[in-house]
Amino acid sequence: MITLIVFSVKLFYTLCMRNSSFTETQLSLRDTLPSGQCFRFSECDGTWTVKAGVGEGVRTLVVRQNDLSPITDDPFWAAFFDLDTDYDALKASFSTISPLMAEACSYAPGIRILNQDPWEALCSFVVSQNNNIKRIMGIIERMCNFYGGGGFPTVRSLVDAREDDLRRLGLGFRAPYIVNTARAVYDGLIQLDELKKIDIDVARGILMKVKGIGPKVADCALLFGCHRLDCFPMDVWMKRIMAIGFPGQDKSIFGPYAGVAQQYLFHYARTSGRFDGKSE
DNA sequence: CACCAGGCAGTGC
């Protein structure tokens, strides 16, 4: 009798687990990778190749949407794609804010906030300023080949980088900013591990002391490299959608996970075609 | 040719 009850309970949980994992929104590679968070990926005939990590620590993922086991079976990539966060609960909460927010959530429900290496994210978003995603990817690829041997350039390799080398790779006016940032990390002014723990405004302040890191780059580095989900980067697209959809409001209406809301809004604004012009 | 891109520093007020 006891064993029968135990068996029934086990069966019940098994069915529930299956059911919940079935209804849970699946990670979308297409909506997550090209959404301006990371810059080292490619896609060919439905197969995605992703690189992450600095120097010798580089890892390469090859995966297709119809078989995500290379991600789910590998703790590194499971963490990279933030599989443990309950995005369905966050979207349900966000969707009560306004019809536009609900639309942004349902537009690309498989978006995740990536968990990238903090140095790679910080450096990548220094490159990103006043630049477009396609060109950012090209510059970073050339930096990886020139300094990293395939992995992302180490802090050390960029501390001693020559500015004319960086300009040749296409960095333009950002070349000294990259060296400044590497120097601040190398000298310990920026302690990347600490940025994950300390007060968020203190963390922003530390980053913004570097010439070349402003509020937007700091927020992106913290959100995508330190998993600070309360950071809310305001780029040109976010300014547009906030002005139109949430006039007079700021990030506080989205609560402590505003960074996640930001990513749904950013992706919606940039790809839906509804916010291209200054009109509306 | 102008204008833009996941901005920022410098200057002027």
Place this chain on the structure above:
DNA sequence: GCACTGCATGGT
């Protein structure tokens, strides 16, 4: 504090 401008580069 806020508004304005120059900045490297490649794409429309």
